[in-house]
Amino acid sequence: MSSLLSYVDFSKPSLLLSLASIAFNPIAWNILTQFYALEYRNKTITRMFGENARRGCYFLAFLIFSFGMLRDTFYERALNDQPRHALLPAPYNKLVPAALFVVGQTFVVTSTWALGITGTFLGDYFGILMDHRVEGFPFNVLRDPMYVGSTMCFFAGALWYERPAGLLVTLYVYVVYLIALRFEGPFTDMIYSKRASSQKKAESKKEL
Template sequence: MKKFRGVRGLRTLLTPEFRVGAALGPWGVRAGEKESGGSSGKPRDETVMGRVAGYDCCGGFGNVDIYQVARLEHKTRKLSQAFGSPYVACYCLGTIVLLLNFLRSHCFTQAMLRQPKMEGLDCKEAYYLGLIILGIGIVFVLSSFHALGFIGTYLGDYFGILKEARVTKFPFNVLDNPMYWGSTANYLGWSIMNASPTGLLLTIIVALTYTVAIVFEEPFTEEIYRQKALKSQKNK
């Protein structure tokens, strides 16, 4: 059983080569490695999938950058105009976010599998604890998605598709931003189940990324619904 190699293991985790290699998984080799069977013998460059996956492994495209796109849509309605409908534009952007979330989860798992385990977490008690945390996270994510729907989950309010009022039923009456913190719990539980210090570190990074997204999102969303309320009062 291998132990986490402290600073050396952390240094390996944070190198660009490791991030790309973990992201590539079965799709290719790490940057700088020679492609087996190649005729030229020259190092193979990073693939596009590797660069995208390496960037998105801890949030990247799936969070802050998507909100910048959504804010641009709110100001200009360019996506709605391009797709001919705010609903179609929202579904397209939401699908991209969903696919990037799957990619990030794949990268996360690959990063854990390529690093040593933590001996103190490699036991049944920790495994079942991680399973419980994972279960709680799944409940929050699925119930949040059910309460908001696809459009509500994936930034429909930025496209001008607003609900009558902000959702306050479960799980929103228990926790603010349950989708984000449920996802964080999923990563945390999965990391504990795999006794992975790498996973724990990446979970912290994911949580920080979500925190930044919330800082940008919350005031903007509140302003959207405030403007909606003012328009409703004027129309009465």
């Protein structure tokens, strides 16, 4: 590990910019619950779009996707600025990262397809809830396939470009996502639990 760290140039601004951009998305969209609480309780974004929750969610989806593309650009630039060092022998130095990238992208794309735009980009904060829990692929393989797939792609990039700094960034990505999930999961569970409770009350009133 110490030998690999010697190939990490911490003085490069591009590395710090990459780390900041990686943390921004999950922190801004999942950890800063005060922002989302404003939408969930007060419909701040929805009111910006003429009381149209779906348009507000699409706007948020556009922002998240755009910042994700920017994050990937910063990561690639950071890797190019870092010292190169062989991490795997040929031909595994190309085969392994290629396989990781394909599998990772498969998890990301299929989870987005299964959830849809509103399901992927926090439509539940806008009151756009799914009728049933998604249990098909890839959610029958992983609990959080989008986060796992994204982490695999970062790992693949580090191996493909043969940059030890990329391994450090991948570990950082994993930690950031773990922290984000600690905030995102309970808040989402609360939203669906509240709906289930409301539905039960409504059914009880009908029976009376």
